[in-house]
Amino acid sequence: MNQIVIIDKFYISRKNCPAGMTKIRVAGETIGLIETVKLLDDLPRLLNRSLTDAEQAEIINLAPRSLSMIA
Numbered sequence: 001m002n003q004i005v006i007i008d009k010f011y012i013s014r015k016n017c018p019a020g021m022t023k024i025r026v027a028g029e030t031i032g033l034i035e036t037v038k039l040l041d042d043l044p045r046l047l048n049r050s051l052t053d054a055e056q057a058e059i060i061n062l063a064p065r066s067l068s069m070i071a
Helices: 036-047 053-062 064-068
Strands: 004-007 010-013 021-026 029-035
Touching: 004 053, 010 036, 010 053, 021 036, 029 036, 036 053, 053 064
Parallel strands: none
Antiparallel strands: 004 010, 010 021, 021 029
């Protein structure tokens, strides 16, 4: 399981987060928390573009149990 995923300037991590949440960081600052099960829906809005297949696979590997149930 990956500990961190980097997409563009965003660092996405579940380390030291409350249960069911994922941390989004930019330039070392946490800009917010997103529910893990909603990552694939909310990240394209945050990035202002669609996720590539490789990026989607990395996100699913970040939280395989949570995201494999909804995929």
